[in-house]
Amino acid sequence: MSKLAELDRQLVEALIKDPLESNKNLAHQLGTSQANIARRINQLTEDGALRVTVQEEFEAAGIHFMAHVDVYVSTGEINSVANALCELPQVTSCLITAGTPEILVRIGAQNQKHFADFLNTEIASIQGIERIETLTVLEVPKYNVWHASIVS
Numbered sequence: 001m002s003k004l005a006e007l008d009r010q011l012v013e014a015l016i017k018d019p020l021e022s023n024k025n026l027a028h029q030l031g032t033s034q035a036n037i038a039r040r041i042n043q044l045t046e047d048g049a050l051r052v053t054v055q056e057e058f059e060a061a062g063i064h065f066m067a068h069v070d071v072y073v074s075t076g077e078i079n080s081v082a083n084a085l086c087e088l089p090q091v092t093s094c095l096i097t098a099g100t101p102e103i104l105v106r107i108g109a110q111n112q113k114h115f116a117d118f119l120n121t122e123i124a125s126i127q128g129i130e131r132i133e134t135l136t137v138l139e140v141p142k143y144n145v146w147h148a149s150i151v152s
Contacts (some may be wrong), residue, residue, distance in 0.1 A: 002131050004049060007032065011040055013048060063092075063108035065115050066137035069123070070101035075129030078102050084126045103131070 004012070010030055014021060021029075023037045030037070035092035073081045078096060082103055085094045093106040109115035123132060 005045055007036075008040055008044055008049070009035065012044065015041075015050070061108070062110055065109040065111050066092075066140065067107045067109070067115055068135040068137065069105040069107055069119075069121075070133040071103035071134075072100065072130045073102040074128045074130055074134065081126055081128045088118075088122050090114075090122070 007030060011026065013027055023034045023131060025043075026036045026037045032089070041050065045052060071081065071085070082094055082096055085091050087102065090107050090109055091105055092108045093104075095104040096102065096109055097104060107115060107118065109118060119134070123129065
């Protein structure tokens, strides 16, 4: 697909604003039928212009305590440390940076004690970590994760 039709572009933009919007509401907003919206979403997905992803709701998953951990790593150990971190179920995202800290990690824990135990057992056991710094999340007023590859 080399070019998105105007309706497809509007549909993608509407889904970026609200990925949970119903086909009925999208059809009303865009002046078309629900069946057409469903067909366009399927076609955009098949063409690779739209990707459907699923994200678990934190609270429903028992995650009531979130924190970010800056991980400072020994020279030459970045990939092995990142791989070890990615294996831990409490790690919800792991990012390798071009600076310091070398790795940024987002942690989801049941509570503060669970987080402290995680740091003292799981993180402490990973070879190659020189030190960590933590940042506790108090509130999440907005959380968006979306990636778009729109072919123009």
